[in-house]
Amino acid sequence: MPTEGLAVLLSLLSQQGFRLVGPRIGNGAILYDQIETVDDLPVGWTDKQAPGSYRLEKRADNRAFGYVVGPQSWKKELFLPREVIQQSSLETGAYQWQPVTAPVSPTAFIGVRACDLAAIGIQDRVFVSAEQADPAYDARRQSAFIVAINCTEAGELCFCDSMGSGPRAESDFDLCLTEFDDYFLVETGSEKGAAIARQLPLKAASDAEKSDLSAGIEQCRQQMGRSLNTEGLPELLFGNLNHPQWDKVADSCLACGNCTSVCPTCFCYSVEEVADLGVGAAERERSWDSCFLQNHSKIHGATFQSEIKDRYRQWLTHKFGSWHSQFGTSGCVGCGRCIAWCPVGIDPTEQIEAIQQDAAEPVALPVYRAEAPITDRRNLFESTVAKITAIKAETDDVVTLALDLPGNYHYQQGQFNMLALPGLGEVPISVSGDSNGQIEHTIRDVGAVTAALTSLKANDTLGLRGPYGTAWPLAKTTGRPVTIITGGIGLAPLRGVMRNLAKQIRNPDSEWVSLVYGAREESGLLFRDELEQWQRNPAIKVAVTLDRASPGWSGNIGTVTTLLQRKQLPVDGLYLICGPEVMMAAVIRQLNEAEIAPENIYLSMERNMKCAAGHCGRCQYGPYFICKDGPVFNYPQLDFLFGQQGF
């Protein structure tokens, strides 16, 4: 296609109703912005990049795509920087969240480089390939028309060749162009693309032109300014979580979030409740988040990644490591944006090289399991209204709510629901049991939303979506002793299991159930009636311990570990643990000493679940999303990470 054919292509796409987004100079950089004609393109310009530096320069020729990549990526068109995802509405007397479906204007992306094409594919795996699709992302993605552009020149910070994501666009485009001084080579990648191509001034490519393409691609590979050895990298990174390089990089890292913002694959988001003084509908707005921000890993009472070192390590080990376990690819496409746009020019390829040169042994990571293609996707933000039928105050600050739910609601012990009060917020709460078709949630008042939830009255309503996550292995409880070790509110997700076991006819000599339960003080003990009932069951032993004894307390004082005598820990038993992480860590140390097989230990790691679909990235724990890979884990899944500071 002659160079002039580009103008024809743009006008054809416009005529078909596409909004055109392509490269355009703005504020001293090449942005992806709305364009109309070829005059808007950065014809004759290029970009010179170095760590922490980017500037535009004139080219000697008049190429329209003679630059590498700018500060923006296509993510801003698909996964918007800010977006209202839910709105409350007053229906049948109850406030309910409604997913927001904004109108989509079909967009043609003009000039998508191979690395960015790979990045779109990676975000697709996050937002639409999973069990729950993000409806807005999906709609924008489906309606997009992609005009890819092959790279025949590489920049100083490029390393797509190392990441296997370029420089040639292989698939997943509608049309692909390769620009030369006076012509474009055009390839079609879809029926949509072919239909447009039929209207372009094309002639068959000559052999010489075809060899220009392979020579150009080869030249580009040779020019890559950066390279990275990716061999065994995920396992190596997780085997080196205490490498001194993390401290070194933390000395210069600003924890500003620029790298994650410019990264075309970073997908973490936060959701804020937006409610005015009560006139408009409450909304939930999501925006780009970053693992470099404190709030990303902050929950009530804890910040899991409080140090800059923790945050940088989280980012790098995720991007180049645990991403493989989660999505089956690296999270890096080698575009180099994070190097250029880091204000202090930190280069991850250098960090990785430093670790590789002086590395401890790698550790094995979980293997990615592709999820089955989804035919009937759940809308991530769809919630139902649940009515409170009964309330029981368990302690001063803990209540159990019984909820009336639709008949098609089924859950398993260990799973959780997202409970929402429009205008206040949404929190993950495990199901603490069910009776007479009512689902129960036992909630401690620790923050704004839980304070409101615990002060609800009978017949009040709340928004609910779920159930989510993994369940306790009930099938494994038969024919063996079961030991349940819990602390504080940690008894709630295990109450259903206790009830279930208490109903069974179990042999007290070989299938006894031992509940070891610790609380701060006597007034903080949950489910006291049931504790007494269980105590009367010949197959159940209940041992309760308090941190602080009150007058008249004749039971044990001390942590739960003081009740775990080695001789009382059956080697073939099953162990279910839920409580504060320090408690669980201490318990696991003791079980290890007692030579309990790790496969027989399960624990619930409930923390920081927000979207509950593995999209928002908040609850990441190494290779896992706690919201979908957990909260209940078999201990060998976690042993390489459990107790590691900063994760």
Next chain:
Amino acid sequence: MTEIATDNRPTLGVFKLASCDGCQLTLLDCEDELLLLAEQINIVHFPEATSPGQHRGPFDLAIIEGSVSTPEQLEEVQQIRGDARVLITIGACATSGGIQALRNFGDHDEYQRVVYARPEYISSLATSTPVADHVAVDFELRGCPVSKIQLLELITACLQGRTPAINNESVCVECKRNGTVCVMVSQQMPCLGPVTHAGCGAICPAFNRGCFGCYGPKESAATESLAAQIKAQGQTDAEIKRLFRLFTAGSEAFSTESQRHE
């Protein structure tokens, strides 16, 4: 118009210490929302907006603008804290000492001698300090001045009993969400954005200026690394010192960094 159940509305007191009044004006600037607010909250003390009259607490919510700069103010903040169920401080003065905290770096007595004909009439403290240095504060809203949207959000959240949607992230994140090109990377322009608390909407870089740090240091403000980079990009120590000595010069992170370049 909705009838107001006056007696049940929570009470609000707005107080001013050493400051320019700009943050209180932000509250007045709320206009339409202020009327809505006034329906839900009983404003019993707001000198900037009302005729003189002394109302003492208790207050369900007290808002303080300004820094602690005189011995009287030292006593006043204790009194306000004692009278307030929830205390929030607003603006760079109240949260970091304000521009007047520049005196913390100099000789207070000498300033008085040079500026005032009769310095013995002046009663001020040697330093200008944030309110939180003296009493417990429930929420510090940053900015010079504070953002109207954030102020409304904070008051609304206090009224509704939810966590305010006010992030402690860097200005950079706001720039990136807005699509603003980084002035530091593309023009080597000194910018405090990477170490500054967000909330302004990243105005300055959008107008081709580096961030002045009006909102003060963000949590984990890596000022030393940023200053080293600014120096590498050609700024002198004197220029770097000035950069960290603006409206939030009194904050710990910025004052420490500015002293490194003295």
